[in-house]
Amino acid sequence: MPSISHLLETFANSYPIFLEGMWLTLRLTAISILIAVFFGLFFSLLKISNVKVLNWIADVYIGVIRGTPLIVQIFIFYFGLSNLGISAFWSAALGLALHNGAYIAEIFRGSIQSIEKGQMEAGRSLGMSHTLTMRRIILPQAFRRALPPLGNQFIIGLKDSSLAAFISLSELFSIATTQGARTFDEMTYLMIVAFYYLVLVLAFTVLVNMLERKLAASD
Amino acid sequence: MAEKREMIKVEKLNKSFGDLHVLKDVDMTVKESDVVVLIGASGSGKSTLLRCLNFLEIKNSGTITIEGKQIEPDKDDLNKVRQTVGMVFQHFNLFPHKTVLENVIEAPLMVKKMKKDEAVKEGKELLAKVGLAEKADVYPSKLSGGQKQRVAIARSLAMKPDIMLFDEPTSALDPELVGEVLSTMKELAREGMTMVVVTHEMGFAREVADWVCYMHGGRIVERGHPDELFDNPTEQRTQDFLSSIL
Numbered sequence: 001m002p003s004i005s006h007l008l009e010t011f012a013n014s015y016p017i018f019l020e021g022m023w024l025t026l027r028l029t030a031i032s033i034l035i036a037v038f039f040g041l042f043f044s045l046l047k048i049s050n051v052k053v054l055n056w057i058a059d060v061y062i063g064v065i066r067g068t069p070l071i072v073q074i075f076i077f078y079f080g081l082s083n084l085g086i087s088a089f090w091s092a093a094l095g096l097a098l099h100n101g102a103y104i105a106e107i108f109r110g111s112i113q114s115i116e117k118g119q120m121e122a123g124r125s126l127g128m129s130h131t132l133t134m135r136r137i138i139l140p141q142a143f144r145r146a147l148p149p150l151g152n153q154f155i156i157g158l159k160d161s162s163l164a165a166f167i168s169l170s171e172l173f174s175i176a177t178t179q180g181a182r183t184f185d186e187m188t189y190l191m192i193v194a195f196y197y198l199v200l201v202l203a204f205t206v207l208v209n210m211l212e213r214k215l216a217a218s219d
Numbered sequence: 220m221a222e223k224r225e226m227i228k229v230e231k232l233n234k235s236f237g238d239l240h241v242l243k244d245v246d247m248t249v250k251e252s253d254v255v256v257l258i259g260a261s262g263s264g265k266s267t268l269l270r271c272l273n274f275l276e277i278k279n280s281g282t283i284t285i286e287g288k289q290i291e292p293d294k295d296d297l298n299k300v301r302q303t304v305g306m307v308f309q310h311f312n313l314f315p316h317k318t319v320l321e322n323v324i325e326a327p328l329m330v331k332k333m334k335k336d337e338a339v340k341e342g343k344e345l346l347a348k349v350g351l352a353e354k355a356d357v358y359p360s361k362l363s364g365g366q367k368q369r370v371a372i373a374r375s376l377a378m379k380p381d382i383m384l385f386d387e388p389t390s391a392l393d394p395e396l397v398g399e400v401l402s403t404m405k406e407l408a409r410e411g412m413t414m415v416v417v418t419h420e421m422g423f424a425r426e427v428a429d430w431v432c433y434m435h436g437g438r439i440v441e442r443g444h445p446d447e448l449f450d451n452p453t454e455q456r457t458q459d460f461l462s463s464i465l
């Protein structure tokens with residue numbers, strides 16, 4: 001184990017390069033999660049639709065994504081998309097988005113189905129269409145209910161973005177391994193990068209909690 | 220005096236849920252300003268009949284005519300029909316993420332595309348009418364059951380319906396809160412609203428109803444003026460039901 005003073009010294013010397021990695025990690029996570037939420041919403045609606053074919057499409061998507069390792073998906077995207085001239089960053093972002101989207105679809109489906117049936121009936125009885133009631137009444141409530149598991153999924157997405165290191169993206173984890181390999185001081189850099197991830201996750205948790213409190217105004 | 224307009228006409232209405240035949244050849248006509256109370260044991264089909272009238276349940280056969288127009292669920296725009304047939308539910312079904320006023324103005328804004336200030340003005344008038352003007356900006360979770368139901372009535376009235384359906388509006392309320400909801404409904408009846416009410420409040424039926432239907436096994440077994448039906452029911456089943464609840 002590296003000594004505390006050595007850790008602190010290495011930390012102080014390496015932060016510029018780690019901050020660059022953190023910036024890449026944050027961009028990768030933010031973009032992939034944003035797209036994942038749209039995928040998730042879209043496929044959750046397919047999944048609760050009355051049209052069998054649409055249910056089936058959602059089932060296949062969710063089944064394939066959940067049934068294969070994320071690292072395999074990222075590699076497939078990387079090798080598949082680099083032929084089309086798509087960068088490693090966007091390969092990783094799309095791979096992560098598609099992956100998280102499957103889990104978010106299940107989160108949304110659960111929360112939409114947890115909204116009392118009377119809410120839809122009340123909307124319809126006022127002359128609102130199914131789509132309008134969904135948009136104005138059901139989804140806002142479902143989103144609020146989905147927030148805790150959604151926050152959890154975002155944290156998983158943040159940490160999973162470290163797998164992008166394997167397709168040559170210089171995000172946080174990749175910087176830790178290259179610095180470690182360069183100096184033969186792997187343990188020090190791994191502990192430093194663990195610290196960065198921990199700070200990011202904690203900051204994100206605080207953000208989600210704030211949002212939850214804000215949305216809880218009607219309770 | 221001119222013959223009153225027929226607001227609802229139901230002929231040979233049948234409704235099944237799977238193998239369960241819930242409504243059997245139901246006929247019913249409701250005229251303008253009528254207050255009709257449906258009574259009967261649970262499972263007799265009274266709530267299903269009510270829900271068929273605004274097409275929350277779709278009939279299997281028979282005809283439903285609303286204000287002279289026969290409505291076919293697969294052809295007609297049910298959203299349009301429902302704008303003229305308001306409904307109040309047993310469990311209120313207020314929108315918990317919206318304030319009281321937002322609940323009331325949601326449909327006028329979104330469906331009727333009313334201007335915001337106009338909708339707010341009318342919404343506040345309706346809340347004043349049900350005695351809840353000062354609650355406009357609170358969320359439903361802060362209200363008592365009776366207040367919630369009065370907001371639900373105001374929300375429904377905001378669409379200016381010609382007919383109001385009430386599905387056991389006081390059944391989920393604590394006894395001391397029933398009165399405030401019933402008096403709001405009486406007020407509405409006095410103003411001439413056409414109302415169909417499923418309720419176990421026999422006092423309300425006696426006082427307000429123009430006529431009462433007793434339902435049993437998916438049929439309207441007996442109908443009549445409340446005084447006649449309550450005091451001299453002709454059918455044995457009606458007598459049995461009334462003696463079990465009164």
